Amino acid sequence: MHPSTSYSESRKWVAVLIFVIRCLPFCRSDPRISEAGLFCGDLRVSPNSSYIPLFVKEMEVLSQLVTAHDWARYVVNSTNISIFSLAQCYGDLSHNDCLQCYAASRTRLPRCLPSVAGRIFLDGCFLRYDDYKFYNESVDPVRDKLNCNSTIEGVDSGGVDLDFGKKVEELVDGVANSAAAGGGHAAAEVRGVFGLAECWKTVSVDGCKTCLGKASEEVKTCFPSKEGRALNAGCYLRYSTHKFFSNPADEKRHGSGVSRVGKSMAIAWSAIAFCMLSLFACYAAYARWNKRKQERNNLGQISFSYNKSNLQFKYEILEKATNYFDPSRKLGQGGAGSVYRGTLSNGKTVAVKRLLFSTRQWVDEFFNEVNLISGIEHKNLVKLLGCSIEGPESLLVYEFVPRGSLDQYLFTRNRIKILNWKERHNIIVGTAEGIAFLHGGCEFRIIHRDIKSSNVLLDENLDPKVADFGLVRCFAADQTHLSTGIAGTLGYMAPEYLVKGQLTEKVDVYSFGVLVLEIVCGRKNNSVKEDFGSLIQTVWKLYKAHRLTDSVDPCLEGHFPALETSKLLKTGLLCVQASATLRPSMSEVVRMLTDENHDIPEPNQPPFLSTSTVSSGSARSSYSFTSNAVRKFEEFDPSTDSFGMLSSSEQLESEELTQKQVQGFHDSNTEARS
Template sequence: MQLVRNLTLEAPKNDGFFVGSMGKGNNVSVYGLAQCWELVNASACEDCLVNAVSRISSCLPKEEGRVLNAGCYLRYSTNKFYYNSTAPLVGGNRARRKLAIILATTFSTMALVLIIATAIFFVNKKLVKKRQESKQLGALSPLLNKSKLNLSYESLEKATNYFSDTNKLGQGGSGSVYKGTLPNGKVVAIKRLFFNTRQWVDQFFNEVNLISGINHKNLVKLLGCSITGPESLLVYEFVSNQSLHDYLFVRKDVEPLRWEERYKIVLGTAEGLAYLHEESKLRIIHRDIKPSNILLDEDLTPKIADFGLVRLLPEDKTHISTAIAGTLGYMAPEYAVRGMLTQKADVYSFGVLVIEITCGKRNKCFSPDMVCILHMVWNQYEADKLGEVVDPVIEHNFREEACRLLQIGLLCVQASTELRPSMSTILQMLTDDTCEIPCPTQPPFLSPSSSGFSLNMTTSTSNYETESYIQSSGHNTMQSRMVPRWTAFIENVSDKLHEDGVDTLGGDLDGLLCVSGITG
């Protein structure tokens, strides 16, 4: 009876379960077990076991006795009926510990299986993604993966505060640009490329493969890229003063550019283009020179940006034929009409840029309610009143230099590619006051028009008439006929694109030309 009384006292203190034993003499031991149901609290457990003790006493002096109450169970026996390695009267909740071990082992195994399955899923997803990237980028993918230029998407995403609109610097035809801060504290510009066309692959290849090795003070430096995320990213040096377009035509919180600053921008842009055309290892054509692609640093030093449309000009070729891409108003006529691309297309765009900088006006050549700036400057040049189109904010004592710069701009926008000077020649004109500037010929798309090429255009719609013209030029004079239908078509295209919010064209203009049935 002493054993079962001790069990009755200990069980409520040990979660309703206790076992023990006592020696009876003559090497005989008595073993006992007391257990309460799991839902019975400690006091009820004790009451139940006390009742069981009074009932089990009727079993004495038998070798075994058992009592089962509603809420508890009590047993004694001279034979050990439980496993317990502890000393007499030292018991524990061993069964529950064993159950806990079994459950812990089971859940650990399930967790391990789940972790392995999750790892396999993400590894497989990453492999599929890499195969897709490899298919899209072709030979460029392994080169980028081994390159120091390749940065993780996650680090660049964090650098821009997850592409927050507060960090957005601007948006162009090929992607959006954000200000970001790398983990080392360096401030950069991160370009987020649109990611779903073959044209995207070409743009990414051009920007990474062509300009990663280019280093010039007037070209924006490419610092890195990422192809590991949902879209591809390009990392450039950060240029603090935004673009020339913002300074000339948008921002009202800055002083107008002084003559020295404008000349510095023109000269630096010319030096950058001369490097691309003639001084770098590869002959590179930018194809999209315009004010929004000329960035200005804290000293207003110009840096040519956005190399997504660049093309290589092979050493053995005088020109290449390609789909039309660029910005209306800055595209050379031979390129806009026939897709014939040479370095002189950049020279033409540079000429438009020079005229805009000097006049302080945007070139809205294809807006019906605006007078083309080229037309306006040419008319004043013929009337010997070039000074009247110079931006009024330019100091009066620099008017002569400004007129000289406008004449250089007119040389660059001549219709004939052969008559346009090279960038190295332009640099000489800009830096040497004694260098004689030739008389320019008339720009294209005017009435009458000059162009240095033959053009045949046919249309399949009733709104356009079939017309052709061949321009011939002598040493000093040029005579030609204009094609008004082409100008009207460009105006219609321009209006439609501006309605849709498009300024820079990739492959889209080529498609529009095919729809309209124009061939060249």
């Protein structure tokens, strides 16, 4: 049985059952869960306190007591913390309606947290918690409230009905006096006006009288409103022009007149409903058992092929290799998980990634993709050695690259090493060759989608290896690409991908172009330079002014070949052009970088972005950027070299216009992930 078929069939049975139950003539109920008032205290608990677990415990015990008695009070104590609570359903409510009303109040009251006090009045029940013993409290001059309906009686007929005021006064006084003298609950009607009064069971007789006396005087001021409610510390009082309460005496009288035919129908419908519910439960249990049986069979087949594979790593071996994921062995943290250095029993050093999104549901796809990626070998790609899928979490095992990531050599205050020009050129060329191999050198074309300096690792010879091209997501049979699961990093993503989701190899080309400019200039792509703006703006302005070499990292102290530097920067500008069709392929980029005689075309203007909103790297500004960028990029036209409202002229004056059209695109930092 296919799970989706089972699910759809289950929904049909549920719909039938709900229809039948709704047709039952005896299923009339109103738990009165409309919210009359929610009031929270001003004092808040300490963020590090154990208040929330105690509150949860308090509500659980209170639920049990309400289930047994329709009202409850309870106190939970801990070190320096006490929580007092009270719950009560109004006297006319049936037991089932009471439980529904309490459940609704318990769901809504936590909106007051982390306040140490809160009270909620529903039209059928009351729930309160506080940090002091309030049980005998009848009135509270500060927190007692009045809730008057905005609809006015008599307005429809041309004026306020003065007789209605007399009815309200007579009703309110009568129901308040009856409740105070008759156990704390009363409900009554006076010539079409209905009222209910309720005192909490913890309040004394005198306290109930005091509370309802105050409530009756207050609620009279709601006239000429059709409804009024007094929400006091020790009681609740309401009047309305429609009957909202249940009358047990009336129900008893009406019940005695029910015909034998009616009783027989009620019994018959109950039996039918019970049978249908039983059948549905049996069907659902069978469907669930059958689904689990299929999953076990599938998992067994996967485990069999996995155990025969040379990609298998036992979880216990990897756990021991990393010294049980010792924090001192942590190499870094990525979007998919954290990476640790491990040493296998044969002395080989590996990098072990703990995946954050590990679930059994995707184990089949996961193993197949590892099997595919592990077959990709290139000197400029980090080798995937295998995985572990049978432990409490899934692990990936990569070759260990000893010199760390490229960003540690470019942007950190205390750089590991100042890279000379030859080393930088070698890193750029090697990275380009690795990406070109992903795009066309293996069986499948793979789009990385997260090319950046932290995903370029350096080996002992400072040769680059592209990492985190990770697990591919297999497209349908009629599609020609594979794509990694990583969504990318703001600031490195191409405009057409960021806005319209258009994913081609040119997305990686754009990211690579940003990386080239970063390596040559020694600046992060989102850093701002006075009088120039962002990195791409800086390089473009200097290119138009024929001063490209002025953008080179000052740490090189002029030790670089000017002609070769200009070619690299022009190549980077070609890669970051706004139009994807104008960007070169990675194979063409490799030829530009390695063939001295290869002509490099003149680049068109890239998508300049305003720096007015670039922050110092706060995550908040980076997150707010996303929606702003999507809005601004709606005017982007891939068929041109820039944006819809930007003229084709490449004069520097056009930059200001461009900035206004796409303000915010580079308002990102490399730490914010989409």
